[in-house]
Amino acid sequence: MKIKLILLLLCSTSGVFAQSNQSYLIQGTMQIDSLRNSPRTVKKVYLSHEVNGEEVVVDSAVVTNKAFSFRGKAPKFMSPYHISGFDNGTIQVFLEPGTITIQPFDARYPVGAHVKGTPSNDVFDEYKEFGEAGIQRARVRMDKAFAALPADKRNDEKAFYPYQRSTYYVNSLMHRAEAMKFASQHLNSPVVLYIIKYDLFRFFPPKVLEETFMKAMPTAMRQHPMYAELENQLRAANLAEGRLAPDIEGQTPEGKTLRLSDFRGKYVLVDFWASWCGPCRREFPVVKQALQEAEGAVPFEVLSYSIDSKKPEWTACIAKNGLSQPHWTHISVLKGWGSPAAKLYHVEAVPRTVLISPEGYIMGFDLRGEQLINTIRKLKSGELKPKMAGAAEGNGAMFAVKDNGMLAHDAQSASYRELSVAHDKQISDGIAALKREKGGQYVTSAEGKAAVERLRAVADIDLMTAQLQWLLEHNDAVAYPVLVQRDMLPRFNKEYGRLFVNAMAPEIQSSKEARDLDNCVKAMSLMQGNDVPNATLYLADGTQKQLNQYAGQYVLLTFWDAQSMGCREEMERLQTLYDAAQQGKEKLTLISVSVDKDETAWKNTLKAWHLERPNWVQARNNEADAHSAAKLFGVNHVPTNFLITPDGKLISMTLQGEELVARVKQILSGDLYYQDETPKK
Missing domain, CATH: 3.40.30.10 (Glutaredoxin)
Known part of the structure; x- marks a missing residue:
């Protein structure tokens, strides 16, 4: 069954985004139409989605007899939208062709509404139900921990607290494990991109996300705009020389939308500035000189991204200073410091410049004055060439993990070791299935190699999830601290290290291995x-x-x-x-x-x-x-x-x-x- 699922994910590329030109119909009904914090009832609801970091309303509907509806043309790609008009949250809806039904809900708690009827909404509703069931499982774990204690500890609040605390953190981490498992099982749905972006992104270092979930995505999913957004976020998280530059977009003064990627094949100086910035204006002559220096010798463009918020001030500054020149392009979204591009490039002050290679890699930051001119001259002479860094960084193994033979001889850890065996078998069985399905030579072709890479990434996600779940279910195992330090800390963002320490059962918290884990986590977060x-x-x-x-x-x-x-x-x-x-x-x-x-x-x-x-x-x-x-x-x-x-x-x-x-x-x-x-x- 597992092999069939993997093959389906690898080979299914049609139908996921089909019928993009069809319309949608959203129908919603309220059981209770009153607001939570007011005796008033809901009279009107609004359909909106995020554009450049801002929620934009695209439609509204009057509520009649506790019911409402929206009609329209579906976007080319499934897109997350919200329905608002309540005073205690919104309803999450995925806009795509078909009839979307919001089942009768309580308007006082709109977040709990169940949305069904189209593929993406059905998958997300399943995810919500999975999460609700997870809450019940968390209650069961807490009750089980309570019941396992001797009566004297159950009735002693101080004695019971350490067990309650560790179970709380087990439940918190288990929620992430269950989200990982759900995502792995639904990789052929664009909803997984949403889950990664909002529920899993902060859980992992960029390197781990790139090598697991991003590589595991079927070809069709990689065409979705949310996949590109995730790639951009990963690049922004690893902003450094030699790494791929996050793509940004904005509108020219004439209203044309341009992206940084439109200039691929040329050196690009991305210049963050503002009309009110004196140091920015002092750099204008330097930029003009740089363009003159590069003319005819180096394919060089300046992409000036203004963080102004008022168009007249932006365009007046361009005109007054003669900045409308060949190879000098101006864009903005007029959102000031809230501009998405400024956030991606961690712009905390202007001017801020970033030099991008023709292949899209970062070559340098904050080049100004003579330094910028000298850089252009080095590009002309060939002295300066683009460089590419390796893969994004993970946490790595900060300390050598010594178990003194504990893992090899600990009977309780035997089932944990079997997880790696199952991982290897999943990969070998998957490759064998590909050969049977496509022929023995398929796995040596470019397409076949990509399929094997995705297959391995899926297996890695499943192993990581299974190991995390095992540890949380065996948080009293003597090997828990060693396994967490060896297998978990390098894979998850360092701020989650403290959760692993807190999830340890009280019985093992005084062991040397537990102290080593605690020290390792503190060292990772030393600030x-x-x-x-x-x-x-x-x-x-x-x-x-x-x-x-x-x-x-x-x-x-x-x-x-x-x-x-x-x-x-x-x-x-x-x-x-x-x-x-x-x-x-x-x-x-x-x-x-x-x-x-x-x-x-x-x-x-x-x-x-x-x-x-x-x-x-x-x-x-x-x-x-x-x-x-x-x-x-x-x-x-x-x-x-x-x-x-x-x-x-x-x-x-x-x-x-x-x-x-x-x-x-x-x-x-x-x-x-x-x-x-x-x-x-």
Whole structure:
């Protein structure tokens, strides 16, 4: 059955978007027509969809006897629309040819309406029902967790809370797993593109999305505008030199719609600007000079994208400054900072320029003045050539995962290992089915190779989903932390790492493997205001301590190297802080971690530099530890200082020199650099 489904997805390319010139009819009926927050009833409803980031109403209908209807010509491709007019949400409708029926619903809760009658609406309604069933399954899991506890814990709210908490996070992650499973089973429906965009996009790093869901899409789905939107979002998430540039569009002053991709085959300087921007206007002569420099030698275009919001101001500036020139095109959507293109290119200030190669790859950012002119000259001479980066990045494996044979000998993990076996079999069976269906030589053709690539991507989605579900169903397994760190963290966005930690059953949260997972997640999210990893400190006296043993005080954690002159100067500054800290009634603890590889040389340096002092913690980074302090804190140069609050949150990771001394002295004087901003009740 699985093989037949895969072949259907791979080969079915007709009929998905057929009958695009036919009309649609939407019919809706309300069981209850009153608003939720008002005694008034719904009198009129509106049909709208998103255009350039803004919801645009395209039709309206009067409600008569609790019923309404819309008629019109369906768009070429299925498109998501909303029906509004309520005070508590909207109804999601997918516009396509046919009769779309909104089953009797409660106008106080329009989001819960069930929409059926056409292929896409039927699939989305199935997805909604799948989600509603998932809520019921979540309740069952919570009840099961409660029932499994001894009576004394069930009746003790404090004792029950850890189990309730872990089950809550299991349910949260299980919702994503169920969405992944549904998407994998409905890849021949454009609704899956919608599910990926709104329910799954933030769950994965761009690399994982590209190599699974995007590659798994049948050829017909890749023609849909939402597929192009997803590709654009992925490019925007990986905005860097050597990567494909997100496509953008806008209207010329004459109203013609143009896209960046229309200029393929030429070098393009995308220039974000505004008529009110003085620095932008100062760049106009430079842009003119760049065009003159390139004329006849390099196929070079300037695409100026204005973030103005008023057309008269935009066009007047173009005319006044003589910007209507050959090879200089102007577009805008007149939405100011809310322009979709500005969001895609992370424009937070103007001017902002991006140089695009003829193949559509980013070559450089913020080229202005002489730098822009020199770049054009290098293009002319051949000194500068486009480069292409590799695939989009994932999280990668931050730390080596050592299970000490646990996974190979753990009986409970045997069924988890079988998932990989099933994955390999799914691929081999699928390839065999393709050969039977199309002939043995088919898989060596370009079309056949693409089919095999899609088949592998589907199998990868299914494996990822099955592994995630297994872990959530076995969150008390001793191997859970190791498997999450090895198989889950590299595949999912780092902000979801904390959910995996919180989903662990209380019984295993105190294990070394659980602590390693927790540290790994903290290391992945190391930034100001977040919890710092609880690193193991290998002290000069041969003992070990955990960083969290110094909780309750401010901590200055410094990584240094005896061979570095900059480190010597920094350690001299720390000595002045040490003297101040000794008078500060233990408000601050200094912890210095050496990255020296030679232990003897390190200890000699401690003596030579007079660093062996009471209450100044001296430790050495243990490279043999897969979760060493330097790895956990991402140290790639020395000296590096981390200023930490008494409750273990990071204040700063960039302070050095006299600025560091000044900030720490503020803390010791009571003029706190960091203060708890939690609202007081």
